[in-house]
Amino acid sequence: MNKNAIGVFDSGLGGLTAMKELCKIMPHEDIVYFGDTSRVPYGTRSADTIIRYARQDLNFLSTFEIKAALVACGTISAVALDTIKSDYSFPIVGVIESAAKAALKISKNRRIGILGTQATVNSGAYERKLTEADPNCKTMSIPCPLFVPLVENGHTDPNDPLTNGAIELYLSKLLPFKADTIILGCTHYPIIAQAIRRFVGSETNLINPGKEAALTISSLLHENGMSNNAGVGKHSYYVSDSTDNFETYGSVFMGRSINGEVHKIDIEKY
Amino acid sequence: MNKNAIGVFDSGLGGLTAMKELCKIMPHEDIVYFGDTSRVPYGTRSADTIIRYARQDLNFLSTFEIKAALVACGTISAVALDTIKSDYSFPIVGVIESAAKAALKISKNRRIGILGTQATVNSGAYERKLTEADPNCKTMSIPCPLFVPLVENGHTDPNDPLTNGAIELYLSKLLPFKADTIILGCTHYPIIAQAIRRFVGSETNLINPGKEAALTISSLLHENGMSNNAGVGKHSYYVSDSTDNFETYGSVFMGRSINGEVHKIDIEKY
Numbered sequence: 001m002n003k004n005a006i007g008v009f010d011s012g013l014g015g016l017t018a019m020k021e022l023c024k025i026m027p028h029e030d031i032v033y034f035g036d037t038s039r040v041p042y043g044t045r046s047a048d049t050i051i052r053y054a055r056q057d058l059n060f061l062s063t064f065e066i067k068a069a070l071v072a073c074g075t076i077s078a079v080a081l082d083t084i085k086s087d088y089s090f091p092i093v094g095v096i097e098s099a100a101k102a103a104l105k106i107s108k109n110r111r112i113g114i115l116g117t118q119a120t121v122n123s124g125a126y127e128r129k130l131t132e133a134d135p136n137c138k139t140m141s142i143p144c145p146l147f148v149p150l151v152e153n154g155h156t157d158p159n160d161p162l163t164n165g166a167i168e169l170y171l172s173k174l175l176p177f178k179a180d181t182i183i184l185g186c187t188h189y190p191i192i193a194q195a196i197r198r199f200v201g202s203e204t205n206l207i208n209p210g211k212e213a214a215l216t217i218s219s220l221l222h223e224n225g226m227s228n229n230a231g232v233g234k235h236s237y238y239v240s241d242s243t244d245n246f247e248t249y250g251s252v253f254m255g256r257s258i259n260g261e262v263h264k265i266d267i268e269k270y
Numbered sequence: 271m272n273k274n275a276i277g278v279f280d281s282g283l284g285g286l287t288a289m290k291e292l293c294k295i296m297p298h299e300d301i302v303y304f305g306d307t308s309r310v311p312y313g314t315r316s317a318d319t320i321i322r323y324a325r326q327d328l329n330f331l332s333t334f335e336i337k338a339a340l341v342a343c344g345t346i347s348a349v350a351l352d353t354i355k356s357d358y359s360f361p362i363v364g365v366i367e368s369a370a371k372a373a374l375k376i377s378k379n380r381r382i383g384i385l386g387t388q389a390t391v392n393s394g395a396y397e398r399k400l401t402e403a404d405p406n407c408k409t410m411s412i413p414c415p416l417f418v419p420l421v422e423n424g425h426t427d428p429n430d431p432l433t434n435g436a437i438e439l440y441l442s443k444l445l446p447f448k449a450d451t452i453i454l455g456c457t458h459y460p461i462i463a464q465a466i467r468r469f470v471g472s473e474t475n476l477i478n479p480g481k482e483a484a485l486t487i488s489s490l491l492h493e494n495g496m497s498n499n500a501g502v503g504k505h506s507y508y509v510s511d512s513t514d515n516f517e518t519y520g521s522v523f524m525g526r527s528i529n530g531e532v533h534k535i536d537i538e539k540y
Contacts, residue, residue, distance in 0.1 A: 038319050039309055044422075046512030049308050146432070149419035152314075162416070162435050169432065242316030268538055 018210025285342025288480025
């Protein structure tokens with residue numbers, strides 16, 4: 001047993017969709033969340049900038065005695081994780097590998113669709129993980145740059161006309177590919193999963209990478225005798241911009257009101 | 271005559287819509303542009319963060335011998351300008367005051383609509399400038415948070431269904447107010463002026479704040495004998511993230527291909 005906390009971080013508050021899954025799977029664990037709200041979004045920035053920001057995020061989480069870190073951000077997992085993970089003494093689990101494994105486990109026709117930010121798609125990280133594990137697997141990646149602003153501006157109702165317009169615009173290209181499994185490759189996308197599900201049909205598998213990464217962390221800690229099995233885990237939240245409205249915006253991603261203290265830190269110091 | 275350059279800055283590349291107007295009005299002037307592309311957008315951040323970023327932007331421009339600065343960003347003009355402008359020895363012209371003056375000059379019914387980012391609208395800066403100058407003037411402000419991501423993702427065709435959907439969503443609220451003049455209170459909005467114009471009708475005046483700020487700078491320099499009247503102005507561009515794709519994205523806002531050198535700087539050093 002190891003009582004240290006698990007760190008979760010993201011470019012903003014979207015990573016709370018992964019935190020939500022981790023809380024459900026590991027209710028006894030202390031969890032520290034960091035959202036880089038003063039520099040969100042990462043998805044439109046260059047690889048150098050994303051790597052620099054990700055190092056600062058992990059340096060900050062390292063100031064706590066954490067036993068593992070979950071990179072909730074698709075962009076950081078795709079662009080920075082392989083470069084920086086050996087610099088830290090604790091295991092760091094990204095969303096890409098976990099989601100790719102889950103997709104290959106469930107797909108029957110080996111045709112997998114990937115939705116993500118422009119940076120995630122440009123990185124080719126999902127395709128690489130998928131085809132390394134199964135060279136016969138076929139992939140099609142679609143950048144969906146309007147999904148994040150739509151979710152962040154409250155267009156989350158399954159009947160929202162703008163969200164459905166964007167889904168039609170992006171996912172029409174995917175239909176002829178006949179993917180039986182689609183990876184929702186950005187923290188925000190599970191929030192509009194219901195509208196996406198309606199467009200692609202009920203037979204298609206939708207993979208939530210945050211949930212898959214939470215399951216990976218859980219297995220890792222269990223296998224190494226490092227999980228907590230008693231008590232109620234404490235949750236704390238750190239952001240790099242104002243904590244005003246954290247509850248309002250955060251609860252959209254957590255799917256419930258947020259328990260735990262919220263603090264502001266200066267990420268440029270790390 | 272003063273041969274020093276004019277500085278123009280913005281949270282990103284949107285301020286190039288103001289630079290474009292300044293180049294047209296003052297073709298003999300050297301102009302230095304800074305776009306804070308590693309931290310864009312400012313519109314969703316707290317006032318403290320916006321003020322800190324704006325100081326760094328002006329500190330960077332101060333490393334050139336500039337004779338005046340144009341704040342192309344509606345958010346910075348609204349939230350930070352009054353706080354920081356006295357810290358600098360050169361005049362700093364924001365978009366708010368210039369656009370408010372132009373709106374009052376042209377409006378007949380004294381009913382003025384303001385479209386802007388959430389931060390610009392929350393600041394109440396346009397309303398304050400308008401009602402200070404004319405206490406009988408009535409205003410209605412509408413936050414249009416999806417316009418920036420729509421423009422940045424290429425949805426600029428006047429017939430684009432998503433852009434027209436967003437225009438309908440936001441501007442329907444403005445129609446009963448019967449504004450005869452609408453301020454396009456964010457650098458990106460002039461790019462979709464044609465679609466906005468179609469929705470509000472040809473009788474409504476649309477104010478482009480970047481153009482009005484450029485006219486203000488031009489008058490200020492002429493009146494003080496500080497303008498250049500000969501030669502072709504040199505233009506240089508600085509950004510805080512990668513210079514890749516600057517030409518592609520920048521030309522959307524400049525309305526033409528970009529002449530001049532593009533450099534990357536580390537804005538956190540200023």
